[in-house]
Amino acid sequence: MGFMGAGKSAALAAAREAGMETVEIDELMERELGLPIAAAFERDGEEAFRAREAEVVGALLEAADGGAIALGGGSVLSARIREALARHVVVWLQVDAEEAWGRIAGGERPLARSAEDVARLLAERLPLYEELADAILPQGDRGLVGRALASIEALAELPAGTRMLWAASPSGEYPVFAGRGLLGAEWWPLEGRRFCVTDTAVGALYADRIGPLAARVEVEPGEGAKTMAEAERVLRELARAGMTREDHVAALGGGVVGDLAGFCAHAYQRGVPVVQVPTSLVAQVDSAYGGKTGVDLPEGKNYAGAYHLPAAVIADTATLATLPSEELAAGFVEAVKTGLLAGGGLWDRVRAIESLDAAALDDVVFACARYKCEVVAADERDAGRRAVLNLGHTVGHAIEAASGYSRYRHGEALGLGLLAALRLSEAPQLAAEVGELLRRHGLPTELAPEVGVDAVLDALQRDKKRTAAGVGFVLLPEPGAPRVGQLLDPDRVRAAVEELRR
Template identity: 45%
Template sequence: MSPIIRVDVPLGDRSYPVLVGAGARHELGAVLPAGAQRAAVVTQPGIDVGVDPGVPFETFVIPDGEQAKELATIGKLCSGFARFGLTRRDVVVGVGGGVVTDVAGFAAAVYHRGVAVVHVATTLLGQIDAAVGGKTGVNLAEGKNLVGSFWQPAAVLCDTDTLATLPPRELRAGLGELAKYHFLGGDELAAERFGGESLDALPLAERVAACVAIKADVVAADETEGGRRALLNYGHTLAHALEIAGRFDLRHGEAVAIGLRYAALVARLADRIDDDRVAEHQRVLDAYELGSQLPKGVDHDEIIELFGRDKKATDGITFVLDGPRGLEVVPGVSPDLLRTALERM
């Protein structure tokens, strides 16, 4: 068995380890906060991943899918925690993908005004993105992740054994987020730390660890998304709009893949990148066998309106765009330019 890879998220006295590799979930008891007497394990139906916190625990099952990400779920969890007797010195353990880590993390952040949380990420999307960095939250009818908090975990366990059980489409959904990291320095890190030619050439555990290392560096520099951390949303503005519109059969990572191609077209129309760089985006998406076509029936006016509700939209419609200095947050992007890019998708 390959050794567990440790990546630290450096946040001073709140720093925490991310353990990546086969069997990493079995380290759960070792990473629980000192003094925890009981654990509330939050998961979803069908997640057949056994964990042993090493302390008495109760399991709380939330609904499947994005419908779990609502304020009512948080209220039910916190009531369950109270009946279980969870105290401020105890711990919440989220076992699952991005929905679980978002919901479990938010419930931990608000119960007793904050109890520790440890994530056992069981999907590729959760391991390389959602479980790391402390962003938690739920959706409103008006948009995704509009209610939440920043609440850093005490540790994250990324057990790559769990990925072998994922349906192909669920794995592909994670690959959409993984593709994003190519444009956040993933290829350079692959060569520097792991001796690989590119991110997509690394073994899976090393690929996951490389993505975690990139995210850890960004989070350490901008924990609450005041600036640089917004770059992690590359490809997400269109992705979130498609998800909010809700008429398309898309997983999050599939929507992100479409959003990456769209962001490249927007950057090209704005003369920020050339045709070769657009082609590089398509090459990465093709390498992961990700679709990049806009779904049929997209209402361009609705999508542009949804762009204006994006969390980054503090000064007009705001996009993360590629350019001569790499990715940048660009405010005030022209709706006409965005419409032209949609037409070319």
């Protein structure tokens, strides 16, 4: 499924190469009608064409069992077709309006005779594609579907409701699976032996669900495990367990395990693959994607690390049921941040969440993963757009540092950082709404008395992302419209931090 020019024919070619039977709906309709689609539109009008398409394609989908079908760009407009899709794995091939027009201009497309037509029609159909997709593939080269096919086919075997996102960025690509019960599904995305790195709490709960494991290496739960010393211990345990470059690491746990195990995978024999299996909300909405890994130094958090993209991500949202409620709330702040950055429907969904039950979060986890992967795709190495993800982090990190990384969870400090960033963005209403949202979920909205404003401002001056020009803030005057690299007058920054006292 996808818009005109999305590459549906190339996708079918990949499916045929893999031995599947294929049907192209545009061709099928031309055979049914006995004339080209453009001519049928001309003769009978769009409505008559759509009615016939609904009958023919509806009946085909209702009976089909196996194989690959490429829908027409507008097939999803029919309710009968949409209903019939429910029993199939629906793959959305994404394309943006500019690229679509570039690919189809000059062809016979009755509904798309100009770039404006394309932009309007695409905007109309996007919500339908979005609602129907089980797998989302980004705009890519002709070989993309072939490379993603095994992950697409896996969806037929995985628990109902599982969704897959193909994350692609300059140095690599990988599938992200999100759904309930993925860990019990006796399925794994990679060949080779698995060496699980986890913490003792998560390992006890879930390690036996991702077996068979060649070895299990555990660290103590919490940020204290993200050190060079622990990285060395993990690396040595992996070596003693006989891990080779044919094997891979399974990082099972929250963001701490993901960062540490990813870093170890990057370093072990100069690099082995890592499958990220995030089990905390922070990790499922944010840290498992994009390949930033690392450990803390006594001199600073995340000061030693590497970019190491996962080979796959498996986010089983059922694991959130055992996450302590304060961790769930702290993780929710990352979703708030992502909602603010994305704006639109995602922000509406996040701000509407009344209680952090799993049902409310399933959708948000997948949507946040999508947003993060899109940002990383545009800027894997943090040279530009990826900096938006630091919204709230500048003050948030400073609060964590000033309080010795022990007073607040990362998400709690981020919440305070978001409030400061929104006030600095001169978005008082939005700041008030976010404050309300944080309070609703039991999160702090005021700086604790023992954390000094001067200590926070000092920590800001040591920010890792500081350049010669100063500390660049991400500002957000309104949802969906972040502005990066904003240098601010120190007095305004002080005032925003002081305001967190009130």
